[in-house]
Amino acid sequence: MLNTQSDEVLIGLYQNGREEAFSILFQRHRKGIYNFILRFFHQGQVAEDLFQEAFLKLVKNASRYENKTKFTTWMYAIVRNLCIDEYRKLKIRKVVSLEEEVKLRKGSDGGEDKKREDYIADQKPQALDRLVFEERSYYVTKAVEKLSQEQREVLYLREKQDMSFQEIAEIMGESVNTIKSRMRYALENIRKELKAMGVFDALKRSEETSHHEVL
Amino acid sequence: MKCYDIDTKLMDYLYGELHRTEQGIVLSHLKECLSCSRKVNELKTSQKLLKVLPDEEVPVHLRQEFWKKTTREPLFAVWSWRVVSVAAGFVLGVFSFYAVRFHILPHTFESKVETAYDMAAPAKSGIVAPIAKIEKIEKPKESILTAEVSYPEKTQEEYVPRQSVSRDQIENDNVKSVSLGVTGGTHSAFGPIASGVESHVQETQNIPVSSSIRTRWFATKPFMMKEGQQAVLPSRQAKILLKDILYSPCTEYVTKCSWSGVGALYEFYNEATSQSQTVFMKKTNQGYPIQMKLNDTYLLEVWEITPTAVRTVIKTSQ
Numbered sequence: 182m183l184n185t186q187s188d189e190v191l192i193g194l195y196q197n198g199r200e201e202a203f204s205i206l207f208q209r210h211r212k213g214i215y216n217f218i219l220r221f222f223h224q225g226q227v228a229e230d231l232f233q234e235a236f237l238k239l240v241k242n243a244s245r246y247e248n249k250t251k252f253t254t255w256m257y258a259i260v261r262n263l264c265i266d267e268y269r270k271l272k273i274r275k276v277v278s279l280e281e282e283v284k285l286r287k288g289s290d291g292g293e294d295k296k297r298e299d300y301i302a303d304q305k306p307q308a309l310d311r312l313v314f315e316e317r318s319y320y321v322t323k324a325v326e327k328l329s330q331e332q333r334e335v336l337y338l339r340e341k342q343d344m345s346f347q348e349i350a351e352i353m354g355e356s357v358n359t360i361k362s363r364m365r366y367a368l369e370n371i372r373k374e375l376k377a378m379g380v381f382d383a384l385k386r387s388e389e390t391s392h393h394e395v396l
Numbered sequence: 397m398k399c400y401d402i403d404t405k406l407m408d409y410l411y412g413e414l415h416r417t418e419q420g421i422v423l424s425h426l427k428e429c430l431s432c433s434r435k436v437n438e439l440k441t442s443q444k445l446l447k448v449l450p451d452e453e454v455p456v457h458l459r460q461e462f463w464k465k466t467t468r469e470p471l472f473a474v475w476s477w478r479v480v481s482v483a484a485g486f487v488l489g490v491f492s493f494y495a496v497r498f499h500i501l502p503h504t505f506e507s508k509v510e511t512a513y514d515m516a517a518p519a520k521s522g523i524v525a526p527i528a529k530i531e532k533i534e535k536p537k538e539s540i541l542t543a544e545v546s547y548p549e550k551t552q553e554e555y556v557p558r559q560s561v562s563r564d565q566i567e568n569d570n571v572k573s574v575s576l577g578v579t580g581g582t583h584s585a586f587g588p589i590a591s592g593v594e595s596h597v598q599e600t601q602n603i604p605v606s607s608s609i610r611t612r613w614f615a616t617k618p619f620m621m622k623e624g625q626q627a628v629l630p631s632r633q634a635k636i637l638l639k640d641i642l643y644s645p646c647t648e649y650v651t652k653c654s655w656s657g658v659g660a661l662y663e664f665y666n667e668a669t670s671q672s673q674t675v676f677m678k679k680t681n682q683g684y685p686i687q688m689k690l691n692d693t694y695l696l697e698v699w700e701i702t703p704t705a706v707r708t709v710i711k712t713s714q
Contacts, residue, residue: 200700200702200703201700201702204643204702204703211454212451212452212453212454215452215454215458216451216452219452229455229458232454232458233458317445317448318448318449318450321445321446321448321449322449322450325446325449336446339411340443340446340447340449341449341451345413346407346408346411346413361407361408364407365406365407365439368439368442368443368446369438369439369442371442371445371446372438372441372442375445384445385441385445388441388444388445
């Protein structure tokens with residue numbers, strides 16, 4: 182069965198004319214790619230437009246794929262380049278510089294955050310104790326949207342695609358240490374954003390009650 | 397190990413990318429160092445919270461539109477070419493032998509077989525062959541027994557080998573000629589064969605092959621039909637139109653789905669009776685061409701369904 186073949190075998194078959202092999206790759210990765218683009222732009226319409234373009238680009242470039250690289254690394258590198266081009270076109274670049282990241286890091290428990298937290302908590306006095314799954318994912322999604330585009334990319338590939346730091350580094354053309362550092366800032370900033378929204382403690386509690394994990 | 401060293405390894409630690417010994421070193425440090433352990437806990441909390449980050453489903457219209465937009469870039473299939481050219485060469489040889497032996501084959505058929513070899517390598521012009529309309533098919537003067545051979549590629553398990561054709565069978569059935577079809581996704585070849593072909597192809601290609609007598613129909617060469625295209629059938633008294641391609645393969649059809657979710661909808665119009673009928677050719681998991689008798693004269697076969705085109709064969713009993 183084709184379905185049981187690895188990505189690398191399937192793209193090889195497609196290069197040899199087996200059209201249906203690509204349909205399996207499409208099925209396998211469409212959700213990942215769609216969500217990658219969605220996280221990149223967090224704009225549904227852009228994601229829809231780019232999704233098709235991304236796959237068409239993969240089809241066009243399929244003959245150039247060489248088996249030396251893992252298929253997903255090659256695939257996400259192509260999709261990412263497409264996203265970057267689009268990003269430039271849209272001029273919605275929102276670079277969080279290293280400086281800003283450091284600033285955010287230093288102010289993790291700052292008074293500013295506290296005030297905002299209190300303000301939001303006042304608006305939602307009782308709801309925050311028992312957050313249902315949908316609410317949790319809503320706030321986490323909002324927090325992720327606040328991250329810089331580079332951090333979102335790393336976070337998505339690491340958390341949702343379960344890629345190693347090495348693979349992500351290859352996709353993004355950066356050093357492994359840069360990727361790890363972005364991931365760390367992403368985790369720290371998620372916490373800060375959730376705190377700023379005033380839901381961090383409630384989320385933490387609801388997470389702890391659903392999973393009792395020991396360090 | 398100092399706090400600074402631990403700090404540089406935190407991400408590897410959190411995502412399980414540390415070697416076991418290093419993992420042990422970090423763990424024992426965390427047990428003793430309150431500051432580092434607090435830091436790790438904070439990161440772990442964020443990490444755990446991210447588990448609820450939802451993945452959106454790809455909107456259905458996007459999936460469908462993609463296939464409609466896809467046009468296949470021609471790719472040069474070296475391996476396929478090699479197999480097909482050897483097979484085609486061999487088939488031509490056998491053809492000549494049997495043509496001489498039985499003294500029966502009309503010239504029209506011979507030339508037809510040669511053109512069929514052009515179809516044997518669709519990789520040359522991309523998967524979608526330019527031929528969509530059959531202008532004319534020369535009918536053979538003698539009835540012809542069609543045989544098909546499928547050989548599974550290593551990765552192509554869906555093509556199930558069939559029963560062999562022996563020389564005895566051919567002679568006892570008073571068969572004048574046997575035509576060979578080699579199917580395999582990327583390539584196809586037509587030509588006459590007889591017994592012995594299995595072992596020969598096996599020897600030259602090291603691919604297990606078997607063949608079986610299928611039907612007494614004369615076949616057109618396989619051609620690609622796109623949605624909305626029509627083919628005029630040999631007698632010009634009938635047409636088929638490919639109305640729609642359904643392409644949403646079910647990945648778990650063995651256990652969950654009754655079929656693969658792939659099919660082609662044809663309309664068959666018979667000018668003699670002024671009647672039309674709709675035929676839905678559903679892809680099964682057996683790997684054989686799907687076959688349907690349209691009427692006493694025509695038989696429709698679907699060899700391969702891709703998102704944009706269907707490899708079709710029309711057979712006639714006349």
